[in-house]
Amino acid sequence: MALTILIVIVAILALGYLRAPLIAWTIAALAGIAYGVYGGCGLHLGWLIGAGVIAAIFNIVPLRRALLTGPIFGIFKKITPAMSQTEQEAINAGTVWWDAELFSGKPDFKKLHGYNAPKLSAEEQAFLDGPTEQLCSMIDDWKITHELKDLPPEVWQFIKDNGFLGMIIKKKYGGVEFSNYAHARIVTKIATRGGTAAVSVMVPNSLGPGELLQHYGTEAQKDYYLPRLAKGLDIPCFALTSPYAGSDAGAIPDFGVVTRGSYTDPRTGQRHENVVGIRLSWEKRWITLAPIATVLGMAFKLYDPEHILGDKEDIGITCALIPTEHEGVQIGRRHAPPGSAFMNGPTMGKDVFIPLEWIIGGKDYAGQGWRMLVECLSVGRAISLPAMSVASGKFASFVTGAYARVREQFGLSIGKFEGVDEALARIGGYTYQMDSAQRLALSGLDSGEKPSVISAILKYHNTERMRKVLNDAMDIHGGKAVVLGPRNYLGNAYQTIPVGITVEGANILTRSMIIYGQGAIRCHPFVLREMKAAMANNGAEFDKAFSGHIGFVFDNAIRSFVMGVTGSKLNSAPVGGDLAQYYKDIERLSAAFALASDMAMFSMGGSLKFREKISARLGDVLSNLYIATSSLKRFADDGSPKDDLPLLKWAVLQALHDAQEALTGFLANLPNRPLAFVLKWIIFPLGRHFTTPRDRLGTKIARLLMQPGAARDRLTRDVYVPKNEADAVGVLNYALSAHIEAESTEGKLRRAQRDGKLKALNAQGRLDEALASGQITQAEHEIVTRARRLKREVIMVDDFDKMLDQHDTEISARIPV
Structure with missing residues (x-):
């Protein structure tokens, strides 16, 4: 009897681990019970009959719908929280990509390594080596930030003349039409020399008029504005954020009312009388390039109380382009971001009349602004701030490694002291993580993906790692970095940390609401299907999705337990050697993450979206799995250089440990304590396994940063290094x-x-x-x-x-x- 029980347990574990289909479970169950009845194990025939009835219910779709999924569907429709229009548009924005694989519980690593490695074209490489290098040589960051409070006129002109403002604009409109990878590399290099110049180049190529026009603009709007934007004849800004609506863009208080009026077009000087347009009022803050902009992108809520456009009164968020010389537009005043002098300031207007033709895309796109913004945000969000963060990491690695070797205390390079060694390891390891994470995302962008969840991961985790890296760099430099002046190459970057942390969505809310809030619905293989089926009242689709979901949960529970007991040794990996275990461990944590997600949604239902600490921890698991896999991908794309192994191992081990700790925090705080107890023994049956990188590994990274060589060069690629002994860098x-x-x-x-x-x-x-x-x-x-x-x-x-x-x-x- 004991042997029979053991065989049954092994069979269940094997079927779950192998993700056997329902029919295989059915056959195995019926065969086992039949053996119990006819093989002398003492089971009554009623067991086999009962099992046959249950099997019929689960495998015959009409029966299953009538007796099982149909009643559940009725309950599901009642408890599923309604989504607002802005939530639906945010959920539908962009695409799912590698993030969906991480949510699957069994990521396909062959697919990961099948993604094209991002590469520069000959033209892009020439631009990076030529105009970008020359621009960096023209930047005096101290003079810009503390004396001029702006880029010098000759630098502005160089930026305009050489196409830096038209990197995303197609060549037929006069732009250079570079890849997203090239865009990020160029911004990174400029940022290693001066943040003001980098932001000034970055913003017109990120979320703003240029990108929105190319996707949604009318032909007339494209033909007029895009050539001017590409050549810097127009300087754009985009006004989204207001004093009362920061991360909650749906709460924009700025509004326009459809009405009739008259205006003079400042571009032509022509007067237009009694035309249909919008009477618009706004107050915006923190708008980059607003003080010098010639064309103002504007997001506002549009209303049509007179029903001039149709039956709908509340039309919704709308985006328009307004020449800043237009009557009533107020710009020119500035904010003072810390450590930088990029143009940033407020813009205001009251009862400013604009024609409907100034809506981006024309009047047909009235009310489509939020969808337009969230669809484009997934691209710009994966490039701009992540590139600035990568630049900080690369620059900190370059300067701190050299400084720690040259600077001595007690007759010894300070980098050889273990405390400094530990900080150097973090600088190098986090830089490798940041660069790898963005490179994988850029590979997706350049293949046509718009991974909205991954862009949120990059925005939060790269800027947070930037903060850690710069803190460590400041600590190692000590007094050298405390005193501001031309010789202090870290001070400005350190002061600007809050800018990256705050803009494009505050980091706290990005972590606690966006990463997992979008990921749980978009990337889960069944949740969005179930929700759409409920909204469409489609019982047949719900049956398919829900049935698959039940099997998904059951399989992940078994797989998590088996991998926890065996240390993932049974898993396969796309490579051999030491790195194979990393892939196996990632698969284990992916299954545990998928199980934890389902149990969180099951036990908390719609209230999960209000339990931000729980959501944040689950988002941390997803994020660190992404970082670990992107590091492995980057190592393979680079040709698996042996010298880079310390960086790779540190990056992966730290990410696995951070994912484990996030799961531990989730289990410790899950409201349903009996469920948390069960999950703990399923996910960590032998306790927590993943440790932080060992000290010896960190020492190898510290030595790598302090020694000229190929690994150091790869890590710090794109850092602008003047060939001049008189320059502080x-x-x-x-x-x-x-x-x-x-x-x-x-x-x-x-x-x-x-x-x-x-x-x-x-x-x-x-x-x-x-x-x-x-x-x-x-x-x-x-x-x-x-x-x-x-x-x-x-x-x-x-x-x-x-x-x-x-x-x-x-x-x-x-x-x-």
Whole structure:
């Protein structure tokens, strides 16, 4: 009897682990019960008859609908929370892609590695190496942020003349029509030199008039505006956010009323009398480029109380283009973002009359603004701020690795102290994660996808990692990064952290409401089908979806348990060696995540969307699974370079640990405690398995950042590095190479001093004494002298006159060595 029970248990686990179809479960169950009846196990014939009836109910669709899914459908329709129009449009926006695989419980890694690796065309590479490099050379970030408070006129003109404002605009309209990958690489490189310039280039190519016009504009609007936008003849901005509606764009208080009126078109000077248009009032804040914009994109709520356009009075959110010279438009005042001087400010207008023709797409698109915005947001959101975050990570890796090697305390490079070593590992590891996550998303964008959930993951997690990376970089640089001035290459980036955290949706709400809020519905293989079936009152479709959903839950529960007990050893992987286990572990956590999601929705129903802490933790699991898989994809796309293994392993191990901890937090806070208890033993039957990366792995990353080499070059690719020793960033590579060359001689000098062979009181005196006494050669003396001079340039900070007005660039000339 015990053997029979064991066989039954193994069979159940095997069928669930293999995701056997319903018919296989049915055959196995009937065969097992028949054996129990006729094989001498003492089961009564009634067991077989009962099992046959149950099998018929589950496998014969009319019976199943009549007795099982039909009644459930009736209940489901009553308890399913209604979605507002804005929620429906947000849910329907964009596409599902690799995120859906992660929600499946069994991601297809062959599909992952089948995605094209993003590549630059010859034209895009030439633009990155040519105009982008030249633009970076023209940027003096200190002068821009603290003296001019704007880009110099010659920089603005260079940006306009060389097509930086038309990267997304098609060539037939005068743009350069670059790929999303090229767009991100260009923004990244500019951002490593100056945030003001990067934002000024980024915004016209992100969510705004250019993108909206190409997707929805009338032919007349495209023909007029797109060539002007591409060449910088028009500077665009897009006004969405108001003082009373930030992340809640659906609460826009700005409104327009359809009516008749007269206006003068500022583009032509022509007067138009008694035409149908919109009387528009608005107050917007935090609008980038608004102070200098020539064309204002505007989102507002449109009403038609006189029913001029039709029967509907509340038409909905609408987007329009308004020349800023139009009568009543107010721009010109500025906000002051921290650490940057990009143009950002308010715009206002009261009872401004505009014609219907200024609606983007014409009057047929009145009320379609929210759909237009959310569809385009998934693209721009995956490029702009994630690229700025990647730039911060790459730049921090480059400068901090060099600084930590050159800067010494107690006769030792500070990067060799374990506390600094630990921070360097985080800088390199998080940078690898950020870059990998965006590269995979850009691969999807350039293949035609618009992954809205992934874009939210990138926005939140890249900007949060940017915050961590810059904090660590500041800590390692210490006093070097505290004193502002031209020599401080981190100060401005550190001050601008809140900008990335706040714009395009506050990070707190992106994490707690958007990532999982969209992902649970869009990416789940059955939930959206069930909801649509309920809204359409389609019982047949609900039967298919719900039946599949039940099997999905059952399979994931069994698979989670089996993989937890076996350490995922039974899973397959697309590669061999050490990396195979990472794929297996990701599959295990994917199944656990899918199970946890279903149990959260089952136990909390519609209230789940109000339990933001629960949603946030589930979103963290999904996000970290995405980050882990994107890191593996990036490593493979790069040709699996052995030198990059420490970065890859750190990135994946940290992501797996973070996903595990998010699941643990979910289980600890799930309101249904008995369910949480059961889930804990299914998901973590042997306890938590995934640890943070080991110290030895972190040390390898720290050494990688402090040593010139191919791995460091790959990680910091696209950092603009001036070939100039007088530049605060440019000197770092020279100082690093010189320091490494001088290390053996410096060691010789320290030993000689310790042994009493050198008596001089200062470093320069001992160096000269060693030369005079023949302990070092003239060549060694020169190597050390150069290394020390460059080291001094690296560690020096700026000082000014008493009023902090006049900066002295000749510090070395007035301070004795």
